Amino acid sequence: MNIYEQDLDKSAANYAALSPVSFVERSAEVFGDLAAVVHGARRYTWAQTRERSARLAAALRELGVARGSTVSVMLPNTPEMVEAHYAVPALNAVLNTLNTRLDAPLLAWQMNHCEAEVLITDREFSPVMHEALRLLREEHGRSPVVIDVDDNEYRGAGERLGKHEYEALLAAHPPLPQLHGPQDEWDAIAVSYTSGTTGDPKGVVTHHRGGYLNAVCNAATWTMPHFPRYLWTLPMFHCNGWCFPWTVAMLGGTHVCLRKVEAKAIFDAMREQGADHYCAAPIVHNLLINADPALRDGITQRVRGMVAGAAPPASMIEGMARLGIDITHVYGLTEVYGPAAVAVKRDSWAGESLSEQTRLNGRQGVRYVL
Amino acid sequence: MNIYEQDLDKSAANYAALSPVSFVERSAEVFGDLAAVVHGARRYTWAQTRERSARLAAALRELGVARGSTVSVMLPNTPEMVEAHYAVPALNAVLNTLNTRLDAPLLAWQMNHCEAEVLITDREFSPVMHEALRLLREEHGRSPVVIDVDDNEYRGAGERLGKHEYEALLAAHPPLPQLHGPQDEWDAIAVSYTSGTTGDPKGVVTHHRGGYLNAVCNAATWTMPHFPRYLWTLPMFHCNGWCFPWTVAMLGGTHVCLRKVEAKAIFDAMREQGADHYCAAPIVHNLLINADPALRDGITQRVRGMVAGAAPPASMIEGMARLGIDITHVYGLTEVYGPAAVAVKRDSWAGESLSEQTRLNGRQGVRYVL
Known part of the structure; x- marks a missing residue:
């Protein structure tokens, strides 16, 4: 037995089971006065x-x-x-x-x-x-x-x-x-x-453990800031919303709820609730691209979208770029808690043309880090 | 025995021990051509x-x-x-x-x-x-x-x-x-x-497990992007550099090495190597504040510093703000892998005066999320 196996058993002082429930208690404790949920006229800190x-x-x-x-x-x-x-x-x-x-x-x-x-x-x-x-x-x-x-x-x-x-x-x-x-x-x-x-x-x-780690990895992969205003376009029933209910809790962010996925409701949430992050299947992104451009008036913040599924077509990536929405492509499945591969953008791509960026962003990604 | 305790034992398909070593293999695999280490004339991908x-x-x-x-x-x-x-x-x-x-x-x-x-x-x-x-x-x-x-x-x-x-x-x-x-x-x-x-x-x-989790939490707490250029002002011998050797590996970043902590060498690394993140004790930050202003010429990127120890004096926070360096205050100890509390900045503080921001940033922080 080596010296590192002596007197170093697990105890409450050195071991806490990983659970996303811990994020809820912490955000209530340290960000208790900040907005957690917005839904129509309802507001909860x-x-x-x-x-x-x-x-x-x-x-x-x-x-x-x-x-x-x-x-x-x-x-x-x-x-x-x-x-x-x-x-x-x-x-x-x-x-x-x-x-x-x-x-x-x-x-x-x-x-x-x-x-x-x-x-x-x-x-x-x-x-x-x-x-x-x-x-x-x-x-x-x-x-x-x-x-x-x-x-x-x-x-x-x-x-x-x-x-x-x-x-x-x-x-x-x-x-x-x-x-x-x-x-x-x-x-x-x-x-x-x-x-x-x-x-x-x-x-x-x-x-x-897995829900905790994937929730954290969502934040790390997407470099999500504290207090994101996360719009619920992706159904939470779908693989627990890719663990984002817990990611938002981890970051003290705001859940911007949405009963129904419609272009007007999405753009309204961006304008009125300042929604700045959302996840969705390609069909939802296409909905935004094809919507009446007048619906987008007055949205000033940078919005970032995650799109999942097969590598997205160039037309979609380019369409989102023209909307001013920054798209990150991920791939995953229910068996791995949601996203498990991501097309990480490299700094050097920023100097490329839109069509080259589109090509680079449209490739299948690399594995999640956690 | 409930249904969730049947046929769901740990196996290689559903369980991987947490270790920061995994970050090194992944970054070599997916970011193998990017700079990992810069040290004088030496460069390693x-x-x-x-x-x-x-x-x-x-x-x-x-x-x-x-x-x-x-x-x-x-x-x-x-x-x-x-x-x-x-x-x-x-x-x-x-x-x-x-x-x-x-x-x-x-x-x-x-x-x-x-x-x-x-x-x-x-x-x-x-x-x-x-x-x-x-x-x-x-x-x-x-x-x-x-x-x-x-x-x-x-x-x-x-x-x-x-x-x-x-x-x-x-x-x-x-x-x-x-x-x-x-x-x-x-x-x-x-x-x-x-x-x-x-x-x-x-x-x-x-x-x-702890090294892995604190390395990840450093990135999440500081909202570190992929590919940071991390300057080694904090000695790595000090509590394993607060787990940042592993955080940088996780993000595919660049270790900008530094044998000796001197104001000129630090500003040179920011200018010539694009160093954009560093950690240090208050004394190092004061070294920068009191350095010849000419040393800072030509640094254009945003630089972020982490300062640890007791809540820093207002003069230091304000001095760093005037240098254009964004300071985050953390507190920790060797027993908890480095930083364990952080003064999280709230969005609403951005509208405050510099002196009020200084007061808010100077308060002791909240516990780390992981």
Whole structure:
């Protein structure tokens, strides 16, 4: 035994399990007065977002959610979706974000497969979730506790399905004193389903350590500053928003929520909320390129977009450059927490022509550093 | 047992031990043609720095260095010091960086305490190391293998003490095919000694996981871009340069070496090597403030400095601001890998007067995020 193996065991003084939950507590503590979430007329500071998440955690715990329990959510990019990303892992429970575009049989199949004990669902999805819950009950004998979200930014139809209403539940539960990460960083944090092109969807289980590291790597890869104003174009249900719910918490940034991805709403968020970072599939970037140029008037800050998928076509990169939006191309998959390869831009490219920059930026990237 | 505890054991496909050694291999692989080290007339790319480190590792392995062995180094901020930070951990051995200002009895005491098997020493320190090695042999019965560094940027006196010369050793050993981190990220990476103000120095043992996380946190805290040109004013012997040897590797940056901290040499490095980041104690910053203003002519890039220690006096912060150098204040200690608290600047401060910004920047900071 060498001298470095003596008297140097792990203890609370020298070892903390890696968990993105720690970012939420820290930002509430050190940036508590700064904006954490903007959604229509709603505004929450980091202290308030922490408190709402800690109330949700307290409520879920009373409903029986504990280590290894699954909480499914059927939510657009709203404050409740952000809070679910903070509250569920803080109970050492596992977050299952349902793809809002799926049909009832597939939703029921997934909730059964991951043994969902609680479902948090937005009123907009009531018709499909009503049917999914019926299938889940009749075919699989499962009846998760249902919590309805009645978002004041949603004005459409949709009945409530459960006996709990989200805001009432938060009001009824004092917040947990602290949001803790798990003792074991290897514990599951989320389960997400692949599209199942070639058979049943695969359930991808991710862990706290991985979520933490990829959240950090997003910031490092993109050289994100403190306090980014991050616009939610990418669905958070998609692979936990590539870990950006946690990246934004790490940086004390602002989640600019968006129920629906439309060109006008995106440009409005850039102009009115100062949104300066966003992630999206190529189709969303093309939406911006092809939008009425008048929609972009009055946006003065530099905006940076991340585009994922196959190496993007030159027309798209060039189109974004002409819009003044700085694009970074990444590639990844659910199995690796989101982005895992990135086209890192080199300083020497700045002197190249736009078409050469486009060619260089359009190449497939290099592996993430963490 | 819940469903998340089944069939999800650690394997090479889903678990990699955290080690800063990984940054060196990645930068050699993806940024191999970019500058890694600049030192006087010497220039090494990342591919070359990786190769030199892998040759050093091969040589040390042949000398018997293995997991848990200690390699002491008595080096200024030269390429060899950078290489030691990459080669020794790649052998799962432990790096002991000696404080070049200590006297022979204390150096001998430390090398005995950490059971140094190999010593790499710069010719400049031959007189004190000759005496330290004598004490180590006569009082403790230890005779480490000695490797002399004959840096071509050093033109002073100083005999060689050992039978190995650094460059000859590298030339004689083909590089290891890969620089690996350890299997266990909890393994020791370095041992550094505190000043021993109140008794014998304390040996602070740090591990790969911690070195990795603090290296990453340096980048995140400071929003460091890719390819920084990092000037070595802070001694690398001081708490492994606050983990910046690994931060620079992570970002594919350039180590701008500096044997001696002098105002002219610092401003020259900023002008001629484009150095844009540096860390230093308050005394170094004051050196710059009080230097002949003519020395600063021709520096056009934004330079950012990190200052550590007690909250800096307003005169220093204000003086740096007037020099056009953006200062970030951090605080830390050897026991926590270097910086652990930082005065994060808020966007809202930008509108304040210089004196108010100075007051805000001068306050003690908040804890590091990782």
